[in-house]
Amino acid sequence: MTEKERKTRLEVTEPVELMKFLMLKFPEKSRKDIKSLLAHRQISVGSEITSKFDYPLQEGQQVVVNWNKVLIEKQPEGLNIVHEDPYLIIIEKQAGLLSIATDSEKEQTAYSILSDHVKKRDPKNKIFVLHRLDRETSGVMMFAKSEKIQQMMQKSWKETVLERTYVAVVEGSVNKEEGTITSWLTESKAFIMYSSRTPNGGQKAITHYKVLKKNKHYSLLEVNLETGRKNQIRVHMKDIGHSVIGDKKYGSTKQPIARLGLHARVLAFKHPISGEEVRYEASIPKEFLNLFKSN
Structure with missing residues (x-):
């Protein structure tokens, strides 16, 4: 596959949010597929990589989709990965899922599900807790991908x-x-x-x-x-x-x-x-x- 085949370059002809633009250009892809491309930093506007689905595009800009490292993975059960880079993973947790295990409860947690997910890519991969949400609270949670990043962030939280x-x-x-x-x-x-x-x-x-x-x-x-x-x-x-x-x-x-x-x-x-x-x-x-x- 050539370099040209690995990347798709798209011209923006009118102001529009990035997610809407990509959904129109790739009707065969689901919203989750597009979010996965964004989360894995495979979309750039001009020379700038972005993971923001609501990025405001302007006429004349060029959007580049890098298919070379496509990782359209199945989202882990009970949570969605909304952003990932070499240092951090941000998820959206469903209500009813524990953030981390307790002494009395060893059931599946956001931590264990995400840990299993990253280890499928490479058994050496690890995640580290930065903060937690109550079991019945849904929403945005963040994990570090190394102990060093965890300590850096927790010390200056x-x-x-x-x-x-x-x-x-x-x-x-x-x-x-x-x-x-x-x-x-x-x-x-x-x-x-x-x-x-x-x-x-x-x-x-x-x-x-x-x-x-x-x-x-x-x-x-x-x-x-x-x-x-x-x-x-x-x-x-x-x-x-x-x-x-x-x-x-x-x-x-x-x-x-x-x-x-x-x-x-x-x-x-x-x-x-x-x-x-x-x-x-x-x-x-x-x-x-x-x-x-x-x-």
Whole structure:
């Protein structure tokens, strides 16, 4: 196969987002196939490789698809790889999947599934945990591909991570359009987090929220974490009298979608090697939005 055959060059004739452009040019490929090409850094605009599906293309630009190292793999069960480079893997985890194993639960986890997946390519491949999501929380999670990168990022986590934004569906109509919740969190022997508005020797936790949609039954909030404590959003929503739906542990009495109403939507960080700002945004789950459709 010649160099020309290994690459496809496409001219952009009008402004359009990259994903839409590629779907039109390759109708035989699925959306997952295109996302896999992006995740494996096989798409470039001009001379710049991009993995952003919403990259804004302009008339006159050239998009190059590098088929030479195509890795259109089957996505691992329970998660989707949304970005991968030599240093990091970013996934979108489904609700109900543990991030990592616990002493009492050795079942499949996001970590074990992804670890098995990368070892299929090369048995020497490894992944390293950078942070975790609660089992019932879906959304964006990141793993390092070496211990060195893991240590680099964890040591400078506060400076490295620029944004961690969630969406939450909570019970009732939240009157205050936006606000900040600050408290100190401690954990009981039963693994329940307790919140105090005054310092009590616990960990300080700060949560910012903004109402995106609401009706008389529920509110959809954008929630931004200033600190990342265990169960922080869930405890703070209980504190303001609007527990996350499906969260019986922290006061919820409603379970309209058979899952916890919490989704890690945005993760933005400084890349540990390039220093560039990287931002990944997952869609708001349809079952969240369906609760706000007018009858």
